[in-house]
Amino acid sequence: MSGLIVTDLDGTLLDKRGRVSPRNRAALKAAHEAGWHVAIATGRTWTESHHAIDCIAEDALFIGVGGASLHEAGSGRVLSTMTIDAPMVLNLADLIMGHGHRAHLLMDASLTGHDYIFVGTAELDAATKWWLAEHPIKTHDWHAAPGDAHEQLHGRVLRVGTIGAEEALAPLVQMIDERWGEQLAVRAWGAVTADEALGSRTHMMEIFARNVDKWSMACVAADRLGVDRGTIVALGDGLNDLELIGNAPLGVAMANADARIRAIARAHTAAHDSDGVAIAVEALLEGRLVAGWRADAGGAA
Incomplete structure (x- = not known):
């Protein structure tokens, strides 16, 4: 039997130090050699995942930005995207700035030449500064949206968001959901910081086009590979894995997964820091x- 293995990164394939363990690497290599396709599905961009991509085949597929983009893993070439309409992007940026935050517009870098546009004059959160220093990310700053913003943003914005304290972002998340919940998907959870990979009090708010999720793009990936969707095996831990784990024919939750992920998973493996991906793939x-x-x-069942 063969099919498509889809694995999340943070809290799943990566350990607490943000690395892919030797056992996880060996298991994914064995799966590839046995005829399985392997794809990474993460909230990160392709550029932000450069340190982990080498654990899958050059011709594998990479699902980025929570399902908003699909790439060739080896080259990063963009194969498919789901973007937010430019007028909505500007509405969101105005609202975020009005609450004292800098709006983070995540762009399709293949079209713009840069990864993020930061809109506004508020100070960037310390977690954002650390993230930018850790990854080869290209950014552009707008103190305010320029006159040709619609043209610059059309078909190019994968995600809108910001980073800040949990208590500061909660009212903003609720407001956006109430105003535009039928048009957008808004999520907020602990951000990866210099000190904490999971459970941080620094939260990240992410806003996507309504139907963006990892499962939807995993289906696009399976179709491109000519793989039956019924053979998809998915591994994950966080809330942006909810649709992936819930809809995959065999969704596997990590031991460290959110309780809502564990509740819907059809199988359960060890924690991300105990080679849980390898244990499941070996099985x-x-x-x-x-x-x-x-x-x-x-690894005992």
Whole structure:
């Protein structure tokens, strides 16, 4: 049997240090050699995932920005995107700035030459500054939207968001959901920071076009590969994996996953810092990974 393995990065394939363990690398390589396709699906961009992409084949697919983009893993070439309409982007930027934050517009860099446009004059959060220093990201600043903003943004904005304290972002998330919940998907959770990979009090608000999620783009990836969607095996831990784990024929939750992910998963593996991906993939290759399967840190079902 073969099909498509889709794995999240942070809290899933990456350990607490943000690295892919040797056992995880070996398991994904064995899956590829056995005829399985392997794809990464993450909230990061392709550029922000450069340190982890080498664990999958050059011709594999990469699902980025929470499902808003699909790339060739090796080259980063963009294959498909789902963007937010320019007028809505500007409405969101105005609202975010009005609440004292800098708006982060994540762009399709293949069209713009830069990854982010930061709109406004508020100070960037410390977590954002650290993230920019850690990755080869190109940015552009707008103190205010220019006259030709619609033209510059049309078909190019994958995500709108900002980063700040949880208590400061909560009212903003609620307001956006109430105003535009039928047109947009808005999410907020702990951001990856210099000190914490999971559970941070610094939160990230992300806003997407309504139907953007990892599962939808995983289906696009499967179709491009000529793989039956019924063979998709998905691994994840966070709320942006909810649709992926819930809809995949075999959704596998990490032991460290959010309770809502664990509740809908059909199988359960060890934590991200205990080679949980490798343990599940090894079981898959041995024919043991089925609905109801559960593993401890040592890999025993």
